[in-house]
Amino acid sequence: MTDQAKLHKQLLDAMTAGGSLRTAPWKRAAEAVPRHEFLRGGFFRRVEGSVPAAWTPVLEGDPGWLEACYQDESLTTQIAGTIVPADIRGQIMREPTSSSTLPSLVLRMLEDLRVEPKSRVLEIGTGTGYSTALLCNRLNEEQVTSVEYDLDVVARARTALARQDMFPVIVTGDGLLGYAHSAPYDRIIATCGVRTVPTTWIEQTKPGGLILATVGGWLGSSELARLTVHDDGTASGPLLGGQISFMLARPHTAPPIGLLPDLYQGNERETAIGADLLTDWTTRFVIQLAAPNAQRLTLERDGHTEDVLIDVKSGSWAAVYQQDGRWIVRQDGPDSLWDAVEGQLGRWHAAGTPALEEFTVTVTPEGQTIHW
Incomplete structure (x- = not known):
């Protein structure tokens, strides 16, 4: 067994023991998709103790690159909207804008999506293409459509998927608008956070279909929600818990605060x-x-x-x-x-401080509400 195969098996065993990898079909998909193939462009490692955060590149072949690919952790793959690891020598102190999500969360969400063999799935946020590849392996690539905001990210994901002989529909665009051309879908899954679930996703999902998305806000707390789409064009469902956090979709990110008010008043x-x-x-x-x-x-x-x-x-x-x-x-x-x-x-x-799993998200044409 090669070093890569050993590391891959250790990750699968850890995800199974941790409960994120639960069913045989997803176990087979996780076994078949090597994560390192989607990280050949490298990643950024945070410089320990740096304030504000500084990042240093780790490229394919560098010490620790392969081992990190099979750690259950998120790996930053883009900084400041355009900068990738190969662009940097030394350190950079800017905000991450794209990443490879920790595998246990990817598989937990795919399990929670409850796909069926004939499900047509829309993925919001292609990223490296790793989760897209898992969907293609579990289903057929003809059943998978993925939307990514960033043209360069799309190009890298397409290349990585092609190396796995996978050619799903990948679209460059605003994922909040979905992709009407391939609709309707049985499932929609978002690998970016949203403040409110877009009504376009509901419109593009069949009644009875599911939408899985992380709902949060500008105070930095978010949770995974699984909504069922109803015949009347609304959707509702519970928060699933687990303190799930993703980068917010770029149109949902907080605007600059600008000039501070006079904090001595009031x-x-x-x-x-x-x-x-x-x-x-x-x-x-x-x-x-x-x-x-x-x-x-x-x-x-x-x-x-x-x-x-x-x-x-x-x-x-x-x-x-x-x-x-x-x-x-x-x-x-x-x-x-x-x-x-x-x-x-x-x-x-x-009300007795109900847990977030007792909260319900409801989305109608008039807007979104969250209540316990």
Whole structure:
């Protein structure tokens, strides 16, 4: 057995033991698709301890390249929208824009998609093509359509898939629009995060079909949702849990905050809800429901740390800090942002703080709601 085969088997065994790889058809697909073939362009490794994050390239043949390909971890493959590992010597300090998702999450989502032998699948976000290849192996390539926003990413994925003798329909475009030409689909799966599930996905899915997507917001908390499409053109379904996080689809990313408001203005009062709750994933998800357009900043001011939420649409803001053991909030703008947060958390606590798996996502032509 080659080193690559040993590493591949170890990864499969770990995913099986961890419960992400559960059924025989997906086990056969995972065995047949070598991940390293989709990472021949290399990846970026984060420089340990770097603040802000710095990244250094790891290219095919470099020490540790093959071993990393078969680790159960996400690997960054593009920086700043255009930069790939071969472009860099040394380090780069920019934001990642594309990655190869950790294999256990890829397989967990494919299992959760509940495909059937004749399912037609639309994948939103081709990425390296690894998950596309798994779908092609599990189904037939004629049943798989994949949409990717980035032309260069598409070119690399097509090349990697062709090496595996796989030729599904791959389209360059805005995945939020789906791909009507190949519709209707039995399943849609998104490997990017969204703030709201697009109605176009529902329109392109057969009644009874499933949409699997990660729903989140600008406070950085997101969860996997599985929606069933109904005859009336709506869709609904539960959050599946697991603290799943993907890069947001580029049209859904947060806009620049711009010039900060005068944080010395506003009305100040004591609050029972402290900024420490913003560190909790579930609580942050609940807060996002009350402040869906808010972004968070942490500032050092006047000898203390302030956590600031700014609603980028209305201009409302709230600054929360601790003083003499008490939490203080100062807020201003057309909406009382922290009042909305307190109200939402109050209702959630009154309901017994239900887990995110008890939440339901509903999408209609009028918009999206999430409730417990």
